[in-house]
Amino acid sequence: MELEVRHLRALCAIADAGSVHKAARQLGVTQPSLTTQLRRIEHALGAELFARERTGCRPTPVGHEVLSRARPLVAQMAALVSETRAAVARADGxxxxxxxxxxxxxxxxxxxxxxxxxxxxxxxxxxxxxxxxxxxxxxxxxxxxxxxxxxxxxxxxxxxxxxxxxxxREPQFVSMARDHPAAAAPVVELTDLADDRWMVDPTVDGEWDGLRRVLGAAGIDPPILHGDYHTAASLIAVGEAVAPCQPTSAAREDMAIRPLRDDPLAxxxxxxxxxxxxxxxxxxxxxxxxxxxxxxxxxxxxxxxxxxxxxxxxx
Known part of the structure; x- marks a missing residue:
């Protein structure tokens, strides 16, 4: 197997995302296919490039060496493509x-x-x-x-x-089922949601770390569900979870949107x-x-x- 730019791009994505799952979503491929591709690359190089851990992947010493060479190549190829396209665009309009x-x-x-x-x-x-x-x-x-x-x-x-x-500083509100007890108030206390499952999308940069910090500061340690916010909507509507949301989110008949007291999430x-x-x-x-x-x-x-x-x- 000969390494191509797409292989180097995959390695950089895994290193930046910290996990194969997140990298697969960013690259628009399935996790199994990216895992298979990573194994083939490691087999071709004869070395393990990432140490698999419970929380994700981190580069091995050999992985760091490969990435130090791969990143400039990936950046140069991306620049070549974009500059060529820009030249065409200038010619076309x-x-x-x-x-x-x-x-x-x-x-x-x-x-x-x-x-x-x-x-x-x-x-x-x-x-x-x-x-x-x-x-x-x-x-x-x-x-x-x-x-x-x-x-x-x-x-x-x-x-x-x-x-x-x-x-x-845009405040982040919270979405919950329309019949959630906390929805009766115009502003919600974090402690009113201490017993709820919170859902967060870990592929959104900073989302999980930010929520964990705010919940910890409030002395709350609720169960967390990881998933995308499209899936979250159906779970929230039936009372299975609550989730942070943008303040511009529109309320639905089966869902309420409320600000949090003192706007801890922003x-x-x-x-x-x-x-x-x-x-x-x-x-x-x-x-x-x-x-x-x-x-x-x-x-x-x-x-x-x-x-x-x-x-x-x-x-």
Whole structure:
């Protein structure tokens, strides 16, 4: 077996994600296929590259050596591809490659950009990992990236990127079944959820560490379910779990969204771009779209009013 760039990219993804499971999701492949690929690579090199542990994978000494050689090659190949595509785009016309983590402001943002930049080819790449988007931005695969940074869990921002903060501290609310006892109050105490199962997506950068820190500070050690938030919705609706959620999340007939007392969970929202990218239009349209969705969401609008948010002044 001869090693190819895709093999080196897989090794870098596993090292960055800390587990084969997370890396597989980021690469868009199944975990078994990535595990098989890793075994073939190790067999070809005649050495174990990662030590398998209960909490994930960590590079062995040989793995560190291989990664030190692989990363520059992967970055150079990514730069070659992106620069070639950029040259083609310049010849063919204007293009804006947008990256984003999940946000209800996305639809309005894209609509605003298309109206403001007619004739521009606007593409969207979504990823649960903000760090993955920032790496793609750094090597020229994206032009702008809208990401969230969990409080207390700083993102790894590549050198040279610039950022514009949209919300310095966006509170994270909690979603629960409509008939949950805590849903009767407009604001929920963390201690009211001490006996609930909490669900969190560990592939979202900083999400699990941030939640664990806040629960620990409150003296709470509830059972944790790991899974994606699409699955979480069905479990929350029937009372099997509660979960942190964005304040712009819309309530459903079978689900309630409530702020937490003193807002212990929060994220910073910002738009990141390379110095050679004019991000004014992207930022302004993003701010407008976010403001619109925030003010349409009753619970979040009430929170903004209570805290005299600058968003209301801008509106």
């Amino acid at each position: 204007a293009r804006l490659r947008v990256g984003s983590t999940a946000s209800r402001a996305l639809a309005g943002w894209l609509r605003g950009l298309r109206g403001r930049l007619p004739g521009t080819d606007i593409s969207l790449h979504m990823d649960v990992s903000a760090n993955s988007l920032l790496r793609a931005l750094a090597v020229g695969q994206l032009d702008v990236a809208f990401v969230h940074e969990v409080e207390g869990c700083p993102l790894r921002i590549p050198e040279g990127l610039e950022r514009r903060v949209l919300m310095e 994220v910073r929202l910002f738009l990141c771009h390379r110095p050679d990218t004019d991000a004014d239009a992207a930022y302004e349209e993003l701010a407008t779209a976010y403001r619109e969705v925030a003010l349409r969401t009753t619970t979040y609008r009430q929170w903004l009013l209570h805290h005299n948010s600058p968003l209301l002044e801008a509106a």
